[in-house]
Amino acid sequence: MLNMELEHLRLACDLMREHDGREPEDVLAPELPAPVTFEPNKQYLRDLIADELDLTTLGTGYVREAHERFASMQEALNGEQPPPSDRVMTMHQEAFGREHRLETEGKHPVKSLREKS
Structure with a gap:
């Protein structure tokens, strides 16, 4: 290269x-x-996901809850269906019987996103 x-x-x-x-x-x-x-950055990314996964903008600031503008944009893009990325993850789980993410560094930093046993 x-x-x-x-x-x-x-x-x-x-x-x-x-x-x-x-x-x-x-x-x-x-x-x-x-x-x-x-250099390895897995821990940095895990911390970032844990701290900021649910942040979205509102004006010039950040909010944690999905506000009306975000929800209406998602509905305009996806209609009644979940986003394509969510559909792909569901298809993977149905096909292989497990979460698509590997937890090589321990459990997912966001409890609600951890693999269901």
């Missing part, structure tokens, strides 16, 4: 010279930033 991206950069630089008459060094950073490191 890196080689592909570097080739894209090289081609873009050639096009800049050809069509803009400028050198890429005029607009590019003098050096690359430090590479991004990937």
Whole structure:
């Protein structure tokens, strides 16, 4: 992937010279930033889900309950049916007899979403 991206950069630089008459060094950073490191983030995501799963916006603030505007938007999108994502989860549960999520880090942080025994 890196080689592909570097080739894209090289081609873009050639096009800049050809069509803009400028050198890429005029607009590019003098050096690359430090590479991004990937680290485990499961606990961060679990905490985020536990704290903010049911938040939605109301004006410029956040509320926990699904307010009328959100409910009417859901009804306009889905009619009387549950959202497609909920339907897929139900189909999975019916087909395989279990929750679609793996609980590799322990029980789901939201009690109402934990797998039913």
